[in-house]
Amino acid sequence: MPDMDGWLSWRRRGQSQEDDNDSTPLPDDVLAAVFARLTDAADVLRCAATCKRWCRVVAKDAAVHARVLPPELARRRAFFGVFSQLGLPDPVPGVADAAYHRKRKSPYPISLSDGGRHDALLEHSRPVAARNGWVVLELVHASPAESLDLCVFNPMTGEIFMLPSLSGEARPRCYACALLTGDDVDEPLPTSTTVFFRVLIVYNRYRFTAFRAFSSDTSRWGTEVSRSARPKIDNVRLGRLGQSVVLGGVAYWPLRRSALAVQLDGPEPCEVTMPPWGISADQPQSLRLLGVTSGDRRQQQKLCFVDVGFDVDDRLHRAGLPCRTIFLLTSVLSTIDGQGTNMLKWVMPHGRLYIPEMMVCSSDDFNLRWFCEKSGVILFTVGQESNSPGLYALDIATHKVQKVVDGTGCGSWRNVVGYEMDAAGYLASVACY
Known part of the structure; x- marks a missing residue:
């Protein structure tokens, strides 16, 4: 290696x-x-x-x-950080192609030739998914590319797995991405497998929505699976699916009033039936987020929706000041009277979790960004029309809010992904400073 x-x-x-x-x-x-x-x-x-x-x-x-x-x-199962993109980098002619042309089709770990600094990789890519210490990056080419090039990257160790290019008719123009790692698999992996992961992309064809997965154990993309039995997902909504949550080998994305569920831990991805209705709110994507409930084991965790609500103070509103107090509602996916996984429903929210001492002028100033599944933290940004703009982390277990980044520009960030590492990785990173 x-x-x-x-x-x-x-x-x-x-x-x-x-x-x-x-x-x-x-x-x-x-x-x-x-x-x-x-x-x-x-x-x-x-x-x-x-x-x-x-x-x-x-x-x-x-x-x-x-x-x-x-x-x-x-008590934390993981520690979190943030990858974000302020904007697409200005292309430097020849740089991206020269750096990645020979590596795009290699599914094996490689090392960059920039002295260990990953500036070139990060400057010419955008994060599209992250999980268990790994980040999926889409390489941004200097000129309009005829291929989709993804890599799976461990920022702490430097391991990089370049996935085979999807070019020509196989290239998806708009897609959502999910990542499954060895930590998500209950069965023990073969001793010869040093790193295991699967990358799932969801994209549209002319008449249907399709799935396709790359598996590290086969070092190739699987066959395209169509979602022909169900309506095609609108291109605009597909481009805004955002973060996927992986639970029990299934990747979930938030849809209008339910979730798109795709089985990811099998030989080929396949859609899992979900209850089509039950969520009363029809929020914009920035005010909705999928997460998981807390539990000592994955079998005890459940999928949940996090919705944002606002209480308005009329006096502050008349004074032209930030007047909307923010609170969160949670809807949990549960079985009906213990009748099994084929009888699922969304349990309506009970109670409100208020975000203390934070007010915005309008709902556009608030944006749910990422649910950190292991550490139980919600990352969100508030814009400049608030009383305290920046990036925040809300611990759903303790209800404590911590400002991570201060500044008015956080609300305009694109492609924000939460990065989580285990306790050993956290201690190693601190020790190496």
Whole structure:
């Protein structure tokens, strides 16, 4: 396997021999055994900050040290970040084609030739999906391309899997994307499988909506499956499907009053029947989001809709000030009286979750961006016509809201995806700073 050029590997590779000389006679394995006996995450991080050699040792055994994270961090199943696109980059003639022409059809891991920095990849791509520490990027070409080129990218380790191009008649013009990883599969993977994932795209043909999936274990795209038995999804709505939620091997996207469900963990994707009605709200896509309920195991989690509502303060409205208080409603997909998965219905929301101390002038100032399925966090932006514009994270378990990015430009972001990593990856990233 080629060298991986990621954020972690780049930092480690930048360490010189002088940096490793910490005047400590103990070898790395002995240091690792000492660090593993620490019972306070703060002590682990202090050791990592001592010198670059100790930092490397801590990062190498991050999975062991993650067990001593403080309770408020340990209860999280994952830690989150954000990938966003301010706008399509200005194309540089020849750059994209020169960088990716020889790599587009390789389904195997590759490393970039830019010294471990992924600026070229990120500047000439847009994020379309993310899950379990992996991001799906669409490569943006310098000129109008006749092919769709996707890659699956791990920013922490630098692993990149380039998917075969979909060109000519096989190229979808407008599509939605979902990603399934090895963490989503209950059955143990073959020991020879180092990385497992599937990428699903949903797109339109002239008379029908179609599905197609790429699988890492076969290194190829599967056959096109048509949704001919159901109405074709409108092109405008298809382009706005946004985030997919993967639960029990099924990828879900929000539709008008229900959800599009596609089985993803089988040999070929197939649509799963969903209750067509039941959601009373008919919100714009920016005010609707699919998520999952909390649960100790995936079998206990349920699919849910998150809808945004507003309460208006007439006095503030007359004064020309932000006057809409924001609250969330949740509708859960559940079985009818325990009659099995073939008898599903949407359970109407009960109660409201208010977002404290936040008001907007209109519903256009608020945008639900992403549901972080493992950490249980909703990412949303508020625009400049609010009392506090920026990107926020709402923890649905504690109802706490944290501002992630401050600024008036967050509301105009495009292609926002939430990036989640496990606790070991989080500790490794902190240790490598």
